[in-house]
Amino acid sequence: MRPINVYEIAAIVNGRPFAILDSALASGFAFDHREVAPGDLFICIRGSRFDGHDFAAQAIARGAAACLASRPIPGPHILVNDVVRAISLLGTEYRKRVSGEVVGVTGSYGKTSVKEFLAAALRPLGAIAKTEGNRNTELTAPLLFAQLDGAEAAVVVEMAMRGKGQIGELCRIARPTAGVVTNVGHAHLEALGSRLEIAKAKRELLEAIPNYGHGAVWAEDEFRDVLAKHVGCHLGYFGFSDSADARVESCEIVGWERSVATIRVDGERVELEVPASGKHMALNAAAALLVASRLGAPLGEAAQSLASAQLPAMRMQVLQRQGVTIVLDAYNAAPGSVAASLETLAAVPCEGKRRMVLGDMLELGRAAAELHGLVGAQIAAAGVTSALFYGPNSIQHALPAYASACANCEARSASNIDEVAAFLHSASPGDVVLVKGSRGMALERALERRPQGALT
Template sequence: MKRQLTELTGWLKAEGQNMEGAIVTGASIDTRTLEKGDLFIPFRGELVNGHQYVRQAFEKGAAASLWLKDEPGAPTDLPLIFVDDSEIALQQLARAYRNELTCKFIGVTGSNGKTSTKDLITSVLTPYFKVKKTEGNFNNQLGLPLTILSLEEDTDIAVLEMGMSGFGEISFLSELAKPHYAVISNIGEAHMQDLGSREGIAKAKFEIIDGLQEDGKLFFDGDEPLLQTLVKSHPSLQSVTFGYTRALDLSIIDMESGDEGSDFTVAGEVEGSFTIPVFGAHQVKNSLAAILIANELGLSQEQIRTSLQKASLTDMRMQPVISKCGALFINDAFNAAPTSMKAALAFLQETKLRPEKWAVLGDMLELGDNERTYHESIAHQLTKIPLKGILLFGPRMKWLYDELKKTGNESKIIWSEDNYDPLIQELVKSTDKDSIILLKGSRGMALEKIMNGVIDA
């Protein structure tokens, strides 16, 4: 973005001061990450008032700043735009800038896998287009506008992750971004406590079509009946299905794990064999959205195959890490819900990468009233896997620990409520080059600390 400050005041229908000659090239809400030329957007909260940092923002190179009309003490020597609400102003700026851009917008949501899907789409397209994706967790009502305002005007494709915790949030983000393509990776149980049921979660995710371009397409998990039902209720919607069911528009017909990732074969709109440098059947399914969109944008099968094989995913998504002793960690500790937990354990059951298998599992959060049942139900799947050890961390994992004790499971089972050390010590003592160790838990459990403790031991 490169806009005169006077143009931004026009977008906001606001008044400003000292605007002559000021050129804005981005936006920031944090002086720690602010870059030269940014418009600083201060927020006023209960604990911190961002107006206190306006001068610091200019010292770091800000071109201008917003200022709330009812905030006293506005400096008279700085270029400022006066607004009623910082958040609304940020969103207005993003909406106006988005309307001037000519690039293709891709919106991605899902209970699990949206970040990996975003990364896979970006990886496939980047060698052939100028692509910008959502960075980190900038997938909400503040992060998505900031991402849009960070787009260079010659960007070809913007891949925007859309997160939510309740109804209406995805709808708002979609209508702001106006995507040409929308992706729903899957429907799980995350945010069950806010949305009440999987049906509610599906409806909230399906809001991504609210801002979809008139000729846009929805790519979605065709193995999910809830999504199939919602799509059928919108007969004019252009949609493309992907998954493991053979009747879908793109289906996986064969898959196996190798030392460098997952090899799989697909049939349907695209046919052939591909490899991704990450493990898990759920990650293979996520890659189907990337294949379909790349095909839609005119890439050849060989181009897709080559770029997908070199895909770069955000850390802690079925990420392989080798410890000093040669043990293979599968770090899938970014987040967890019952659906993604089952998928990760299915990989552990099927893999032949190492003969001795360990599961290190942490609490699954935000599951609502049925959280005990969800944790206890994992026991059934664990009993089917020949595990050398099951290490459990967090207060909710006590339910699973007690359930496993009833089954007579012969694996070594250790539970720790809030101390990583017993689990680290067990892995240091008992694992070697023959071991594969799955880490899976919600973000709040920070299970990567266990892996780091083993590696540093």
């Protein structure tokens, strides 16, 4: 990011600067005082558990140029009435300075993979910027625009939501010229009540795209017609069916870290290496190629560039531990993403046992019991012969369904993360262990711990 004078930021957010040097420059943004780098603007957010204002002194001590705050604090800071509103103002102002395409990506699952594939596929057009890490909320996504130099050919913005209207608010800041809705799943059922309402909330992205822009939707999505309603942009479809504009014609899983797919985009066929395993990853690649192609990237070059994409940690991340393959896919989980991961687990050759750790899938509301039960049966159908269940819904609903569907299989439960670590340690060379659960379960902790505790 180009350094920004802190007084420029204060003017944009209608804030009052206190104790700030005229020459002070912000070269980044931080929300966690422990992650502050010298020159960052530390943003004080009041959360349900912590108040960032209480850590402002530590942030300044770590080298923050100033803090953005909604109450007076010691040290250099910009005082505003509402920090969240200030973030929105920053994003809105700096978005005006972007002349390239802005592509939004949302969906119940697969957002990050599509974002990474799309950013790579667009590289033939020039410099590409993208959402980094998990900065995909109304608090963090707008700041992407303040970190650009304005010369980017395209910006890919991942858009997360927890409720109705949040995608629309992000779009008011980002003003997307293209967008992808990866799918409509069950995540956020607790907040929105039904998949129909989830589809309407995701559709806010497509509704925000101007008539000359491009949108992309999964051809086989149960809610594709809902997503297309009231949408004025040029809408294309990716999928496996003949009617898809970007159709996955074949997908060969080579191993845990790559697949080879043949994809036809608007009548042009290309074979490419997908830098991840599974048909669902080939589908994500089709979505990326459809949008990249319609934005002007030559298909062959886009496909070649996509092959170099790198997925962030905990998205089908392959780890080797003493001959055991651990597939850490625990950044998040919903029934659709679990099914896709299980399909891949069943398809990749395995010398030993197929094993799995399932942590609870959160935010499913009243459907949690039924959906965990369905997933339990799917685990058995995928050929998993040893499974560990962690979390109340996994233990109460997924475990019995798994045990019923696979009478000779090993079904265990864990009451703490140490017991999850013990299960991972019990695997033998040649085994493959899929680790899947929602972010709130933090299953990655099991890989960091020494195994201890008994399993039941």
